Amino acid sequence: MKKVNVAIIGTKFMGKAHSNAWSQAPKFFDVGLTPVLKVACGQDMDATSDFAKNWGWEESVGDWKKVVERKDIDIIDVCTPTYLHKEIVLAAAKNGKHIFCEKPLALNFTEAKEMYEAAEKAGVLHYVNHNYRRTPAIAFAKKLIDDGKIGQIFHWRGTYLQDWITDPNFPLTWHLQKQFAGAGPHYDLNSHSVDLARYLVGEVKSVSAMLKTFVTERPLPGKDAGTFKSGTGAAEKGKVTVDDAAFMVAEFENGALGAFESSRFASGRKNFNYFEIYGSKGSLAFDLERMNELQYLNLDDPVDEQGFRTILVTNSAHPYVGAWWPPGHIIGYEHEFTHAVVDFLAALENGTKITPSLYDGMLDMQVLEAAIVSSDTGRRVNVADIK
Numbered sequence: 001m002k003k004v005n006v007a008i009i010g011t012k013f014m015g016k017a018h019s020n021a022w023s024q025a026p027k028f029f030d031v032g033l034t035p036v037l038k039v040a041c042g043q044d045m046d047a048t049s050d051f052a053k054n055w056g057w058e059e060s061v062g063d064w065k066k067v068v069e070r071k072d073i074d075i076i077d078v079c080t081p082t083y084l085h086k087e088i089v090l091a092a093a094k095n096g097k098h099i100f101c102e103k104p105l106a107l108n109f110t111e112a113k114e115m116y117e118a119a120e121k122a123g124v125l126h127y128v129n130h131n132y133r134r135t136p137a138i139a140f141a142k143k144l145i146d147d148g149k150i151g152q153i154f155h156w157r158g159t160y161l162q163d164w165i166t167d168p169n170f171p172l173t174w175h176l177q178k179q180f181a182g183a184g185p186h187y188d189l190n191s192h193s194v195d196l197a198r199y200l201v202g203e204v205k206s207v208s209a210m211l212k213t214f215v216t217e218r219p220l221p222g223k224d225a226g227t228f229k230s231g232t233g234a235a236e237k238g239k240v241t242v243d244d245a246a247f248m249v250a251e252f253e254n255g256a257l258g259a260f261e262s263s264r265f266a267s268g269r270k271n272f273n274y275f276e277i278y279g280s281k282g283s284l285a286f287d288l289e290r291m292n293e294l295q296y297l298n299l300d301d302p303v304d305e306q307g308f309r310t311i312l313v314t315n316s317a318h319p320y321v322g323a324w325w326p327p328g329h330i331i332g333y334e335h336e337f338t339h340a341v342v343d344f345l346a347a348l349e350n351g352t353k354i355t356p357s358l359y360d361g362m363l364d365m366q367v368l369e370a371a372i373v374s375s376d377t378g379r380r381v382n383v384a385d386i387k
C-alpha cells in the first residue's frame with residue numbers, strides 16, 4: 001500500500017481532531033493511500049512531544065519552516081491560529097506540499113486569494129476544512145437538493161451559536177484579537193454557515209450585516225488573567241478587537257434569500273450549528289446537536305400526511321456511515337474530520353480535486369469580508385465588489 005507522509009502544524013483542539021482523523025481513516029475506510037503520521041510541530045516542545053506520543057506522530061519539532069522544506073513530507077496539515085495560515089500555506093505550496101488547512105482560510109480575502117493562486121500554481125491538492133459538509137446528514141441533504149427534492153430554494157436560515165466568552169473575565173486570547181483571528185464568531189462560526197450555504201444553496205450575491213462587540217475590554221491572558229496586579233488595584237486589560245456576535249442577511253445569485261446568525265454570547269448554546277432550507281417542493285432542517293438526523297418535508301406527500309419527518313441518517317445507503325457501524329449506531333463530531341481525510345486521500349490518489357478547496361475558502365472569505373464592509377458602512381454590499 002502506497003504511503004503518504006503527513007506533517008501537522010498546530011497541536012491544540014484542531015490538532016487533536018485532525019490527528020484522530022488521520023489515524024482513523026485507514027482503519028474504517030478502504031483508502032488507496034495510507035497516511036503516515038510523520039511530524040507534529042508546535043510552539044511548546046514539551047507539549048508537542050507529549051502530543052506526538054499520544055497520537056502516534058513519529059517526531060515532534062518546533063520549527064514549521066523546516067518541516068515544509070522536508071523532502072520526506074507529502075502533506076502539510078495546518079491547525080494553527082488563523083494569522084499563521086497564509087505564511088504556512090504559501091511555504092507549503094512553494095515546496096510542492098499538498099495542503100489540508102483549517103478554517104477560516106485567512107485573515108481576509110486578499111490573503112485567501114494569494115493562498116489559492118499559489119496552491120494552484122504549485123499544482124498541489126488543496127483543501128480547507130469546513131468539516132460540516134461531510135456530516136452524513138448534510139451530505140445527504142445535498143443529495144436531496146441535487147436530486148430536485150426541495151425544488152427552487154426560496155430561503156436559507158443558518159445559525160451558529162456558542163457561549164464560551166459571556167464571562168467578562170474570560171481573558172483576551174488570540175480568538176478575540178483581530179490581528180490573530182481576523183474576526184470573532186463572524187469568521188470562526190459564520191464561516192461554517194457561509195460555506196454550508198454556498199454548498200447547499202449557491203453563491204452569495206450581496207449581504208447586509210451588523211457586527212457587535214458586547215465586552216470591549218478583557219483581562220490579559222497568562223499569569224495576570226483575571227487577577228489584580230499588585231499595587232495597581234486593577235487587572236491588566238486589553239481591548240477586544242473582534243465581534244462577539246454577527247448577524248447577516250444575504251441575497252444569493254439564484255434569487256434565494258438568506259439569514260445568518262453567529263454569536264459567542266448565546267448563553268446555553270454550546271455548539272449550536274443549525275440551518276433550515278425552504279423550497280418549492282420541500283424543506284430541510286439540520287441541528288448539529290442531533291447530527292445523525294435530518295428533518296425533511298416533502299410537499300409531494302398527500303396533504304393530510306405532510307409534515308417534517310425525521311430521517312435517521314445512519315443507513316449504509318447514506319454518505320460515509322456504512323464504513324462505521326450498523327444502522328442506528330450513531331456517529332459524532334469527530335467523524336466528519338475522518339470523512340474529510342478519506343476524501344482528501346482519494347483525491348490525492350486519483351489526481352482529482354476536493355471541495356471545499358482553497359478556491360471555496362477564498363469565496364467564503366469574500367462573503368465574510370463583504371459583511372464586515374456592510375457593518376462598517378451601514379450599507380448593502382455586493383460580494384463581487386470585494387477584490
Ligand code: SOE
Nearest residue numbers: 013103131162188189192271
Ligand atoms: C470554536 O470553538 C470552534 O472550535 C470552531 O473553531 C470550530 O470550527 C467548530 O467546528 C467548533 O467550534
